[in-house]
Amino acid sequence: MPVTMRDVALLAGVSPRTVSNVVNDFALVAPETRARVRRAIEELGYRPNPMAKSLRSGRSGLVMLALPDLSIAYFAELSSLIIAEARQRSYTVIIEQTDGDGVRELELIDRDARRAFVDGLIFSPLALSAEQLADASAALPVVLLGEHGAVGGHDHVGIDNVGAARAAVEHLIGLGRRRIAAIGQQDAVSSETAVLRSAGYRAALEAAGRPVVPELIASVPAYHRDDGAAAMARLLALDEPPDAVFCYNDLLAFGAMRALAEHRLSVPDDVAVIGFDDSEEGRYRSPSLSTIAPDKKALAFAAMERLVGRIDGAEGPPTSQAVPFHLAARESTLGLGTGRSPAGLTTG
């Protein structure tokens, strides 16, 4: 039998009301009464039952974070920051993985989230279209992460994807690269990420008066390392292979770099590579990976800030907030021995 508030009340000779007041640091409790209650709590080893508290208060202090796959470094790093941020605010985080499966994503947003008694949901959709997201009303506060805007009445936090992609490609153009490929287009699935980053890629080329060459845009079924490697291999088999490649995420870039190494090609001498996400892995490769670095900490902060605001009853129309990003230019575009190494060692 667990010790209940009633037991404490009995021992301390007060009502449960007073025990509750002491436990929650409420109101004015007479110092002497407080001390007596404290002693009773201590003596009995009383622990409040959080479920009863949640049932009564209607708050669980839990938020759900739904994302494609935790084994992808970008999501792992983001989750780490969101959990830390949640902790600051006395929230606890449940993580669910969707594997980028649309059916699962729908289930999550309009069934599981309710079921798991969470107070709110931070959701990074992959397969769902804006329309589907708009239809899925979750009946609880939702903050969308990623490429969609504030659709379906949900708040949104992300970065300027088109602008970031454009910056990446302009970096390659600025380095004098002539045939700039892109890896990350998605044909089979609807992918907002692919659409926006391709738009940025095209915008950069067009602004520079360069042609957009369809054969240089490599499609991938997903955004994993092996997809990047396979796509790079295809690009290298072209009559005129590229001398630079913009990968829509870091994993694709790692795969591409691996494929280049297997072809005995040098990065960046033969092919410059730039990624997107700034996962820590890229900073410690040789060559280190140039990439678009979203401010993940700002992302985590903004998402929790918005979500907690809504949980606490904030009114107003859905907002879409863009956090900053910057271009991290490293060896995979600039060349070896560029500046200080990420390891903090001076380069030989």
Next chain:
Amino acid sequence: MPVTMRDVALLAGVSPRTVSNVVNDFALVAPETRARVRRAIEELGYRPNPMAKSLRSGRSGLVMLALPDLSIAYFAELSSLIIAEARQRSYTVIIEQTDGDGVRELELIDRDARRAFVDGLIFSPLALSAEQLADASAALPVVLLGEHGAVGGHDHVGIDNVGAARAAVEHLIGLGRRRIAAIGQQDAVSSETAVLRSAGYRAALEAAGRPVVPELIASVPAYHRDDGAAAMARLLALDEPPDAVFCYNDLLAFGAMRALAEHRLSVPDDVAVIGFDDSEEGRYRSPSLSTIAPDKKALAFAAMERLVGRIDGAEGPPTSQAVPFHLAARESTLGLGTGRSPAGLTTG
């Protein structure tokens, strides 16, 4: 006002008892009654309140996973598998990060876990000693992950650390390496990982009749990439630098490889490198990283199996289960162009 079971009962003209029976697929409910209740549920859009259910049943369906840091690939990959495994069993996972902070670890095990109304805890301690773990009785089922055995009455799942470390070093010896260094010793903090892997390192050398050279054992404050890079730099500054290095995890190895690259040294020609964990990152580097590969899926399965068993009331003394591991020999020890590439491309 949320729709309650009572509302459904009223509309369907039955008692809450019957609604509960229908919702939970219980007992024998007359087909006709069932249909009527179903219709009422549909019409009102009724959703059971999980908190009330949990309060009543004493089960939340939540398990907590406490680990040092989700942004470390090994923990992210393991978490991903544990979440998937939990989902199979209709459990949901809360993740807490300890940052390897002993105080936080203690808090978690004997306070937060209770507070978060979880049914059980999977805990990967970093700073706590066996004694501290033994003292911290969590009052809820706990499965320990990692290097400690089944201490403090908790079940345990892990791999044979000494054997695995020994296998790694024997691999290097078998390749004819003469001066084999180790990176991962910990002087400042008590680290069971360091103790066990150092023991395996020594055992392998002694079994081969080799001396254990203290200056070749590099200590690190933590197990991150930069620690590995700094330690490698120190080893390279020795009068007689090593021709091989066993790193106690993959991150240290990545840092070491980065430092070697900055010193214009070749892996494995100048220095062979082997890690521990088999994170996916290592398979796509060039050279790819040789490493000890614990069977993470088996780890996730065994941990959940044990935990759910205890939650369901399994009796018996605490168990300590070792899951298999294998040595993944790749380019960082064998040399480039070894066998099939991890990217599935034939090496040129």
Next chain:
DNA sequence: CTGAAAGCGCTTACAG
């Protein structure tokens, strides 16, 4: 096969 009733362990207007 189904109902009336108690109770899981809290919180919180309502009194005083």
Next chain:
DNA sequence: CTGAAAGCGCTTACAG
């Protein structure tokens, strides 16, 4: 400053 009482929304012996 504190008590008596109702109630959060379920589940579950106890009856019938």
